[in-house]
Structure formats: C-alpha cells, structure tokens
Amino acid sequence: MSLLAADDHVRLPSWVILRFDRVRGRHVLLAPERVLFPCPTTVTVLERLGAEGRRLADLADELAAEFDAPREEILADVIGVLEELARGCLLEIRRSGHDRVGTRAA
Amino acid sequence: MTASAPVPPEPVEPPIGLLAELTHRCPLQCPYCSNPVELVRRGNELDTATWISVLDQAAELGVLQVHLSGGEPALREDLEEIVARAVAAGLYTNLVTSAVGVDADRLARLRDRGLHHVQISFQDVTEEGVTRIGRAPGALARKIALAEAAVRLGLPWTLNAVLHRHNLDRVERFLELALELGAHRIELANVQYYGWGFVNRAALMPTPAQLERFRTVLERAARELAGRLAIDYVIPDYYARYPKPCMNGWGRAVMVVAPDGRVLPCHAAHVIEGLEFPQVRAMPLREIWYRSAAFAAFRGTGWMREPCRSCPRREEDFGGCRCQAAMLLGDPTATDPACSLSPHHAAMRRLAEVESTGEPPAFVYRRFGTRATMRRRELAPLPAD
Ligand code: SF4
Ligand code: SF4
Numbered sequence: 001m002s003l004l005a006a007d008d009h010v011r012l013p014s015w016v017i018l019r020f021d022r023v024r025g026r027h028v029l030l031a032p033e034r035v036l037f038p039c040p041t042t043v044t045v046l047e048r049l050g051a052e053g054r055r056l057a058d059l060a061d062e063l064a065a066e067f068d069a070p071r072e073e074i075l076a077d078v079i080g081v082l083e084e085l086a087r088g089c090l091l092e093i094r095r096s097g098h099d100r101v102g103t104r105a106a
Numbered sequence: 107m108t109a110s111a112p113v114p115p116e117p118v119e120p121p122i123g124l125l126a127e128l129t130h131r132c133p134l135q136c137p138y139c140s141n142p143v144e145l146v147r148r149g150n151e152l153d154t155a156t157w158i159s160v161l162d163q164a165a166e167l168g169v170l171q172v173h174l175s176g177g178e179p180a181l182r183e184d185l186e187e188i189v190a191r192a193v194a195a196g197l198y199t200n201l202v203t204s205a206v207g208v209d210a211d212r213l214a215r216l217r218d219r220g221l222h223h224v225q226i227s228f229q230d231v232t233e234e235g236v237t238r239i240g241r242a243p244g245a246l247a248r249k250i251a252l253a254e255a256a257v258r259l260g261l262p263w264t265l266n267a268v269l270h271r272h273n274l275d276r277v278e279r280f281l282e283l284a285l286e287l288g289a290h291r292i293e294l295a296n297v298q299y300y301g302w303g304f305v306n307r308a309a310l311m312p313t314p315a316q317l318e319r320f321r322t323v324l325e326r327a328a329r330e331l332a333g334r335l336a337i338d339y340v341i342p343d344y345y346a347r348y349p350k351p352c353m354n355g356w357g358r359a360v361m362v363v364a365p366d367g368r369v370l371p372c373h374a375a376h377v378i379e380g381l382e383f384p385q386v387r388a389m390p391l392r393e394i395w396y397r398s399a400a401f402a403a404f405r406g407t408g409w410m411r412e413p414c415r416s417c418p419r420r421e422e423d424f425g426g427c428r429c430q431a432a433m434l435l436g437d438p439t440a441t442d443p444a445c446s447l448s449p450h451h452a453a454m455r456r457l458a459e460v461e462s463t464g465e466p467p468a469f470v471y472r473r474f475g476t477r478a479t480m481r482r483r484e485l486a487p488l489p490a491d
Contacts, residue, residue, distance in 0.1 A: 003333045015222050015262050023120055023168035027441060030198040032223035032291055033338070035122050035170050070238050089290055089336045 003086040004056065004079045009094040011053025018046050026091050031090050042081045053092065056082075115405055118357070120168025121395055124197075125175060125362040125373060126157065128188070132178040134240035136229060137469035138244040138268060138303040138310055141177065142376055144366040145474055147285045154184040156387060158187065159189045160363055163391040165195035169361070171196045177365070178254055180207030186215055193220030200225060202266070204240070205248045210255035224256055225264040225293070230272075231279040238272070241471060253287040262290035269320070270297045270310035271462060277323050291336035300374040302472040304433060309469055311462040317345050339471065343444035344458035348419065349426025350444070356428060357401035361391070369394050371401055374429040378438045404428050409439055413447045 004010070012018065016032045018038070027043045029036040038046065048059055061073035069076070085091050108305060130145040152160070161172065172192050179185055180203055192199045201208075201216065202225045208216075213224065226249050229239040236246040256263040265284040269277065277294060284292040296317075299307045312320075321341075328337055343349060353360045353372045362370045368375065368383040369391070375383070381403060384394045395401060403409070407420050414425040426442025434443050443450040470476060 013262070014260070017222075019196075021168070021170065028170055030170060030222075031169075031292075032264060032336075033173075033200060033225070035198075037458060087332045 002079060002083060004082055005095070006057040006060070006075055006079075007055065007095065009053050009055050010045060010082065011049050011051070011092050012090070013092045028051065029090075031088075034088070034090075039081075041077065045078055045081050053094070061089070113491055118396055118405070119359075121164075121248075121359060121361050122168075122170050122354075123360045124160075124164045124169045124172045125360060126160070126172055126179065127175055127189075127362065127364050127373065128179040128182045128185070129365050130177040131181045131470075132176060132204065133181075133242050134178070134204050134229075134245065135242075135473050136268070136302070137240050137306040137471055137472040138239075138270060138297040139472040140298060140301045140303055140373060141472065142301050142374075143305065144376075145472075147474065150366040152363075152365065152367045152386070153189055156367065157184070157188050158392065160386055161188070161192045161195050161197065164361070165197055167392050167395060170198060171200065173200045173202055176200040178204050178207050180212070186219055188222050189216050190219040195221075198222050203227070203252075204242075204245065205252040206242055208252060208257075210251065213252060213255050213257055217261055221261065223262050223264070223290075224252075225266050226252055226256075227266045227268060227282065228283070229268060231276050231283055235273060235276075250287065253289065257288040264291040264293055265289045266293045266295065268295055268297060269312070271312040271316060271466065272310075274312045274316045274320055277320055277372075281323075281327055281335070285331075289335065291338065293372070294320075294337065294339040296340050296342045298343070300377075300429065300433075302470070305470050306467075307464045308461040308464065311344065311458050312342065313462040314345060314459060316462075317342070342443070342458070343427070343430060344454055347446045348444075348445045349407070349423050349430075349442040351423040352427035352429075352442075355406075355424040356404035358405065358424070359396070361395060369398075369400075371404075372427075372429060374427075375400075377429050378432045402439070411439060411441070413445075414441050417447065421491075 006061070019026060021028045027038055029038050048054065056075065056078055060071055060078055064071035064074045082091060086093065129151055131148060132143055152210050164172065174188065179201060182188065189199055199221050200223045201221055204227050228249055229236045233246045237243050253263055265280065265287070267280040280294065281292060297303050303310065316413070324339055331337060357371045362373045363371060363386055367386040369386055370383050375381065381400045383400050384398045387426060410420060410425055414420050426444055428438045430442050430444060431440040432438040434454065441448040443454040449451070
C-alpha cells in the first residue's frame with residue numbers, strides 16, 4: 001500500500017538536503033547516515049516541492065501542463081519517485097491538517 | 107581477449123564518507139567497543155587545525171558525509187569548531203555520541219553551528235543494563251535527556267542499539283523507546299567482533315535461537331513501521347549466510363581517520379599485518395585515497411582468490427571483510443569466513459554456537475591500560491570442513 005496520496009502536502013524536512021555535487025557532476029540527496037544519488041526525474045520532483053512543500057495533485061497538474069503528458073500518469077510517477085523516500089522517513093507529509101510525517105515535522 | 111588476460115582495474119571513484127575518530131577517550135567502557143585494543147592516548151591526538159584541514163580536504167575530494175565519532179567525540183573541547191568547519195565545507199555532519207559529555211545546551215550550540223544529525227548509543231533499555239555495559243552510572247537518563255533535546259531542537263536523531271546475548275531479547279523495548287522518544291531512525295546493530303568486541307566475543311555472542319527471534323521481530327517491525335521509523339540492522343557475521351559488504355568495499359566509499367591521524371580503509375584495518383597506514387600529517391588526503399598502497403591493497407576484485415574470484419556476488423559484497431579474514435584465518439586475502447561458500451564457514455558458525463551457549467566469561471572492559479590480548483587459540487586458522 002502506498003504511503004502517499006494525491007491530496008498530501010509534501011516537502012523535504014530541513015535536514016534532508018538536495019544539492020548539486022561539483023565533484024561528481026550530479027545531484028546528491030543527503031540524509032542521516034544516507035547518501036542517495038537521485039535520478040533526474042526525482043531531482044525535478046524534489047526541486048518543485050520547494051521549501052514550503054506542495055500538494056502532490058497540484059504538482060502533477062503543473063508538470064502535466066508543462067510536459068504535455070497525461071496527468072494521471074504524471075501523478076503516478078510523482079508518487080512513485082517519492083514513495084521510497086516516504087518509506088525511509090525522509091519526507092514531511094501533511095494530510096488534511098495534521099502531520100503524519102516520516103517520524104515528525106521538524 | 108584470452109581468459110587469462112588481466113582485467114583492467116576500474117577507475118577509482120571519490121570517497122563518499124569520512125569517519126573522523128576524534129578521540130579514543132570515552133567515559134564509558136563498553137566491552138564490545140570496536141576501537142582497537144591499543145587505544146590512542148590524548149597526547150597523540152590531532153590538533154584542531156589538522157582536523158580542520160582534514161575536513162576541507164575531504165570535501166574537496168568528494169566526501170559528502172562526515173561521521174564525528176570516537177571514543178566520545180564530545181570530550182574534544184573543539185567539537186563546536188570542528189562541526190562548524192565541516193558544515194561550512196558542505197559536509198553533511200553526523201555526531202555519534204554516548205550522550206555523556208553533551209547536554210541540551212551543548213547540543214543547541216552544535217545545532218546552531220549546523221549539525222545535521224545526532225546518533226545516540228543505547229547500551230540497554232534500563233539504567234541497570236546500561237551501567238552493566240558502559241559502567242557510567244546514570245548514563246541512560248542523560249541519553250533520554252539528549253534525545254528529548256534533539257526533538258525540541260528539530261534535529262533528527264538515531265537510537266543506536268548495540269545488541270548481544272545480554273540484551274537481544276529486549277529488542278522490542280528498544281523499538282518502543284525509539285518511537286516514544288521521537289527518533290527518526292533506529293540502528294539495531296548486533297555487535298561486530300572487532301577490537302574489544304573480539305576480545306569479549308564469548309561473553310557477547312547471542313545464541314542461534316535469540317537471533318531467530320530477532321529476525322522475526324525485525325520483519326514485523328519493518329512492515330509495521332515503514333514511514334514512521336527508519337530501521338537499519340546488522341546481523342552477527344558468525345551466523346550470516348553471506349558476508350556484509352564491509353565498508354561498501356575496501357577503498358571504495360569510506361575513509362577512516364584515527365585520532366592520531368592514521369588513515370585507514372576500515373576502522374579495524376590495523377589488525378592486518380604488513381599494511382602501512384598513511385599519516386594525514388604527512389600526506390594529502392587525495393594522495394592517500396588515490397595513490398597509497400594501503401588503500402589499493404584490496405580495492406576492487408583483482409586481489410581475490412577462489413571462491414570469490416569467479417563468484418557472481420563479488421561486486422556486491424567484495425568478498426566480505428578483510429579484517430575478519432585476517433583475524434580468523436591469518437590471511438587477509440582469504441574469503442571472509444562469514445560467507446557460506448568459504449571452507450571455514452561451518453567452523454566459524456560452530457564457534458559462535460559453542461560460545462553463545464556456554465557460561466559467558468567476565469567482561470574485559472574497554473579502558474586505557476587494560477592488557478587485553480586477543481586470545482591466540484581463537485586466532486588460529488579454523489579447520490576446513
Ligand atoms: S562503544 Fe562504548 S566505550 Fe566504545 S566509544 Fe562507544 S560509548 Fe565509548
Ligand atoms: S564467495 Fe566471495 S564474493 Fe562470493 S558471496 Fe562469498 S564472499 Fe562474496
């Protein structure tokens with residue numbers, strides 16, 4: 001079962017850091033005792049979440065318009081790339097008002 | 107190309123992690139400590155300026171995370187300065203502490219300097235249990251206070267549970283504690299038998315039945331807690347089917363800088379005779395990573411013999427742990443006996459079964475001046491089956 005739904009408002013906690021690594025010439029995602037090398041799709045999704053976070057449905061609308069692709073497919077992709085991060089407690093997820101985070105809202 | 111043509115070595119990737127052992131001093135005396143039996147004394151520790159240079163060089167080289175560890179890193183009065191510099195260099199900065207030496211105020215100062223994550227060791231779940239291992243009365247209360255401070259400060263923290271025959275049956279309580287105290291992550295790490303842990307192996311080894319039960323609890327927790335608590339675990343090698351990919355491969359992902367400035371591919375690597383570990387005071391980190399003989403010694407797969415050499419798993423576990431092969435077989439180029447394909451595997455497992463079911467010997471506590479010798483009879487090569 002997926003931990004994420006279209007209506008969820010999602011962002012990276014302040015302590016999960018997405019940055020470009022000059023040495024390797026690619027993005028890296030840094031978290032407690034973990035180093036991930038996200039694919040370009042994941043990077044796009046994470047960047048678009050921004051510091052404030054986004055409702056996943058809104059993000060899917062935006063990307064669907066921009067890339068001229070079916071919205072449901074895009075939403076499934078977005079949830080797909082975020083799912084692993086959610087399971088590893090590396091996302092802050094708000095659902096209809098209350099926090100239900102990968103652990104807790106920092 | 108003929109079958110015997112040498113395979114060209116793969117290009118060496120930059121390191122990902124730096125384990126900075128700031129000091130071997132520690133207020134605790136855990137008998138499973140993975141520090142070497144020959145502890146580095148305070149007078150031989152690197153000074154602040156050298157650590158700062160190490161951090162700058164590491165970031166330049168491509169290191170992404172630094173783990174400030176020890177001993178107890180909080181015994182360094184310059185910890186704030188070291189954290190600030192690591193963060194400024196762009197390193198994701200983890201503090202690995204026993205909580206003795208860091209109170210809420212100090213953690214706030216470290217957070218203000220940019221610390222990203224703190225890992226707190228829990229020797230057990232009761233004050234009595236913690237004291238039995240660490241010998242620092244009142245330590246559990248400090249650990250709990252530090253965990254609560256981390257949550258208040260918005261710092262993610264890991265509960266680092268070190269497991270063995272005396273506390274493995276309380277694994278559920280460790281998990282509950284992590285949830286109650288708002289941990290981001292728990293590490294259910296069975297003792298690894300290196301350093302002091304090797305000396306105390308017979309006193310610490312869990313029984314096969316304990317381990318079986320642990321696996322069941324672990325499976326359930328992973329299922330039920332996904333998205334609530336990040337769980338990492340370590341199984342004792344002695345009961346494993348395949349070895350762990352030790353350090354993700356020798357000289358492939360991690361550098362360890364010991365308190366005296368020696369640089370090692372693994373914190374246990376000093377048990378391998380004949381390797382000379384470069385000194386960060388004498389050689390740039392970049393040169394150590396790319397050019398030193400110690401880091402090249404077991405890099406990649408070229409050094410392997412059978413059964414590793416032709417094994418389909420050789421790029422996954424890199425033949426396991428070189429130090430374990432050296433300690434148990436006297437040969438660092440042998441397949442790790444933790445591997446079921448090693449001819450010594452059954453003997454290794456038997457050793458664990460015998461030790462774990464016997465009366466546990468008294469602990470040899472980890473402290474300066476204890477003359478702990480690795481018992482020779484256990485170092486003798488295991489017989490092939
Ligand atoms: S394992 Fe125990 S004795 Fe060793 S450094 Fe950690 S807290 Fe100190
Ligand atoms: S034989 Fe070597 S490479 Fe294969 S699984 Fe065992 S340790 Fe790993």
